[in-house]
Amino acid sequence: MKVSSRHLAQYIELPASSRALRLLLDDIGIEVKRIEDTESDTHFTLELLANRGDHHCYYGIAREIRGRTGGELNTPETVRLHAGDSPIPIRCETTDCLVYSATLMIKTGEDGAIPPEQNLPLHAAGIQSISPPVDATNLSNLEIGQPTHAFDADTIVGGIVIRDSVDGEQAWPLFTEGLVPIPAGTLVIADEEKILAIAGVIGCEESKTTENTTRLLIESATFDPVRVRKASRALNIHTDSSARFERGADPTYPLIGAGRVVQLLTDYSGWTLSGTTGLVGDWTNPHRQILLSIASAASFLEYPLMAEEVTERLARYGFKVSKPYPDWTHEPMWDPDNEIREHSRDRLKNTVIVEVPPHRLWDVEFAADLYEELAISIGYNDTPERIPQIDMGAMPNTNQILRQQIADVFHGYGFFEVFTDGFYGRDVREKLDLDERHPLWKHVETTNALERGYSLLKNNNVAQALDAVSVNLNRKNVEIKAYEFTRTFHPDTTADNGVCREQKTVWAVSCGRDRVSGWSKTERDADVWFLKGIIAEMSLELGLPLRVENPDESHELYSLLHPNRQASICLGEEHVGVFGELHPQLVQNWRIKRARPCFLQLNLTPMLQVDVTSPAYLAPGSFHEIERNLAFTLRGQTEGGDVAKYMKSSGPDWLHRVDMVDLYQHEEEGVPLRTVTYALHFYSGAEKRSADEVNTACEYLINAVHERFSNQGVRLRG
Numbered sequence: 001m002k003v004s005s006r007h008l009a010q011y012i013e014l015p016a017s018s019r020a021l022r023l024l025l026d027d028i029g030i031e032v033k034r035i036e037d038t039e040s041d042t043h044f045t046l047e048l049l050a051n052r053g054d055h056h057c058y059y060g061i062a063r064e065i066r067g068r069t070g071g072e073l074n075t076p077e078t079v080r081l082h083a084g085d086s087p088i089p090i091r092c093e094t095t096d097c098l099v100y101s102a103t104l105m106i107k108t109g110e111d112g113a114i115p116p117e118q119n120l121p122l123h124a125a126g127i128q129s130i131s132p133p134v135d136a137t138n139l140s141n142l143e144i145g146q147p148t149h150a151f152d153a154d155t156i157v158g159g160i161v162i163r164d165s166v167d168g169e170q171a172w173p174l175f176t177e178g179l180v181p182i183p184a185g186t187l188v189i190a191d192e193e194k195i196l197a198i199a200g201v202i203g204c205e206e207s208k209t210t211e212n213t214t215r216l217l218i219e220s221a222t223f224d225p226v227r228v229r230k231a232s233r234a235l236n237i238h239t240d241s242s243a244r245f246e247r248g249a250d251p252t253y254p255l256i257g258a259g260r261v262v263q264l265l266t267d268y269s270g271w272t273l274s275g276t277t278g279l280v281g282d283w284t285n286p287h288r289q290i291l292l293s294i295a296s297a298a299s300f301l302e303y304p305l306m307a308e309e310v311t312e313r314l315a316r317y318g319f320k321v322s323k324p325y326p327d328w329t330h331e332p333m334w335d336p337d338n339e340i341r342e343h344s345r346d347r348l349k350n351t352v353i354v355e356v357p358p359h360r361l362w363d364v365e366f367a368a369d370l371y372e373e374l375a376i377s378i379g380y381n382d383t384p385e386r387i388p389q390i391d392m393g394a395m396p397n398t399n400q401i402l403r404q405q406i407a408d409v410f411h412g413y414g415f416f417e418v419f420t421d422g423f424y425g426r427d428v429r430e431k432l433d434l435d436e437r438h439p440l441w442k443h444v445e446t447t448n449a450l451e452r453g454y455s456l457l458k459n460n461n462v463a464q465a466l467d468a469v470s471v472n473l474n475r476k477n478v479e480i481k482a483y484e485f486t487r488t489f490h491p492d493t494t495a496d497n498g499v500c501r502e503q504k505t506v507w508a509v510s511c512g513r514d515r516v517s518g519w520s521k522t523e524r525d526a527d528v529w530f531l532k533g534i535i536a537e538m539s540l541e542l543g544l545p546l547r548v549e550n551p552d553e554s555h556e557l558y559s560l561l562h563p564n565r566q567a568s569i570c571l572g573e574e575h576v577g578v579f580g581e582l583h584p585q586l587v588q589n590w591r592i593k594r595a596r597p598c599f600l601q602l603n604l605t606p607m608l609q610v611d612v613t614s615p616a617y618l619a620p621g622s623f624h625e626i627e628r629n630l631a632f633t634l635r636g637q638t639e640g641g642d643v644a645k646y647m648k649s650s651g652p653d654w655l656h657r658v659d660m661v662d663l664y665q666h667e668e669e670g671v672p673l674r675t676v677t678y679a680l681h682f683y684s685g686a687e688k689r690s691a692d693e694v695n696t697a698c699e700y701l702i703n704a705v706h707e708r709f710s711n712q713g714v715r716l717r718g
Contacts, residue, residue, distance in 0.1 A: 012073055024065065024069075032047075050247070056240075085276055090280050098281050114139070114264055114268050118139070119135065136269075139264060164184075173203075198237070218261050221254055228246050251283045292310070406542070415508060416481065416483075426456060433583075464486075473593075508600045535579065628682070652697055660677070
């Protein structure tokens with residue numbers, strides 16, 4: 001949100017300099033992203049909290065400043081409206097419209113523009129002046145946080161009904177080229193023939209005001225935040241009104257907001273209020289009350305608090321503070337923590353009841369929320385600072401050791417650790433070529449994202465890897481090696497949190513050459529084989545028997561990698577990761593040219609569950625190891641590793657290990673063959689082994705391999 005400091009000064013006394021105001025706003029939790037000086041004003045671009053809809057206006061920002069400074073809070077001039085006979089029939093068919101009001105104004109004088117001094121909020125926000133009725137409704141939203149809308153009353157057929165849309169309905173939202181389909185169940189404002197507005201989001205062309213409008217119907221309402229958010233996303237229409245309503249509006253403000261519009265149009269544009277205001281809606285103030293222990297608050301903040309100071313500070317934000325009821329049987333207060341029964345009468349003397357104002361019903365529920373208000377009012381810089389008490393350092397746990405070992409391997413290969421967002425937008429699903437049948441289609445969704453780019457919690461790391469490659473290549477950095485320890489989030493209602501299952505992962509991406517230029521005369525790509533080497537070294541470093549297997553087509557990342565240049569990483573019988581070249585289509589979707597990035601991902605959870613034991617120490621023998629080589633010719637899909645494992649398990653105890661040391665590919669009568677040479681290492685220890693013993697063992701192994709793999713065409717190469 002971009003605000004005018006000159007206009008903000010009409011609500012509350014501000015610090016003398018822009019720098020001092022910036023420091024104040026930052027300190028109370030309203031982050032300043034940018035300051036722009038003009039000839040007569042200073043504009044502040046603010047980053048507002050996602051759960052604080054009351055911040056989305058000048059009055060709300062001024063109220064936060066008052067919470068710290070205690071200054072006098074001013075409000076814009078507003079005509080006091082009276083609910084009575086409605087100027088037009090209104091019917092509400094849903095409980096998701098909390099309050100709805102309709103106020104009629106008649107054109108009785110000459111057109112006049114709202115003066116520039118009053119239009120400062122529109123200018124700062126970059127909103128173009130359209131007409132006095134439209135400008136007045138925009139100002140009501142920006143000034144006091146109450147979205148309103150102006151209809152041409154003569155375009156309304158019959159009365160107004162607030163209802164859910166039905167299948168097949170269409171509407172013509174403002175600034176669109178024509179009719180668009182409205183999803184069934186969308187909250188709309190309609191007359192007997194058409195939809196007049198998408199509730200809380202945008203009005204429609206067929207009922208908008210024009211220069212010929214003579215009767216103006218001002219709509220001012222409060223809607224359920226979830227319904228507005230769903231409508232906004234379904235239609236892909238995002239407005240200042242929807243941003244405000246999505247975060248929870250004040251149900252007591254519809255008449256005040258409409259009164260502000262009436263005030264502006266009456267003062268400057270030749271319009272006159274006609275009759276009383278129609279009002280519908282079943283919302284009633286719940287008068288939410290929270291029991292607050294002064295002693296507990298003081299202890300939590302480590303700040304000396306008295307009841308009088310708590311009362312005064314919370315009152316700045318609109319909270320009402322009173323003493324507890326003396327009658328224990330009378331329980332009108334909202335007490336989620338059941339603290340009343342935990343307190344004795346003596347302790348209640350140091351306890352107050354805090355009533356939550358309507359504009360904070362959406363985010364204040366517990367005593368801890370009030371601690372936060374007090375902390376902001378006092379100022380975090382004014383609360384005590386001390387180093388927390390610590391004990392002697394503890395030994396690193398298994399998770400910390402595993403992370404450090406993995407990081408050491410990556411660092412040794414020239415990788416850099418990066419930190420990426422845990423969120424992305426819905427467009428990423430399209431860039432990843434996912435559809436509703438894909439296992440990665442379902443995401444945990446955020447309900448109140450400030451930006452569309454943060455609407456989904458990531459359930460994979462491929463998008464972040466491609467982003468990292470794209471950003472680096474755009475900056476002419478073609479040698480890319482990055483890794484990150486992170487988590488992915490997978491929807492699962494059976495999880496402990498009832499929402500999702502979190503998976504600890506580490507991912508890496510490589511692109512370019514495998515080592516810095518100049519280290520070696522030979523240059524290799526940091527390709528799939530490069531990643532396979534990293535996995536092999538990681539297996540040794542971690543003491544885990546990681547092995548590379550054929551790709552698993554059922555794995556959720558299978559379609560995101562090149563089908564012929566990927567493999568699975570297994571630990572025991574469990575798949576713990578994948579690696580491979582990223583799919584060419586995804587590389588193209590990210591507009592990456594002349595590069596073939598490769599990706600690796602490991603699931604850390606099963607790796608943490610393996611009981612890693614250090615290999616037993618084997619004392620050097622009195623005699624050297626004896627090495628013999630055997631070469632077997634393999635056919636078809638027979639894996640060389642399977643033959644090596646079988647020989648190791650079938651040989652004598654003193655067969656120390658079996659290595660594959662050479663591969664020769666050839667043909668016989670047009671049939672492709674592979675001859676693998678195996679090095680057999682026989683450990684003598686303290687006992688001398690004769691050549692005959694070794695020869696006998698080798699003959700036994702040759703016969704064992706022939707018997708086991710004869711049906712697969714495996715034979716000893718002569």
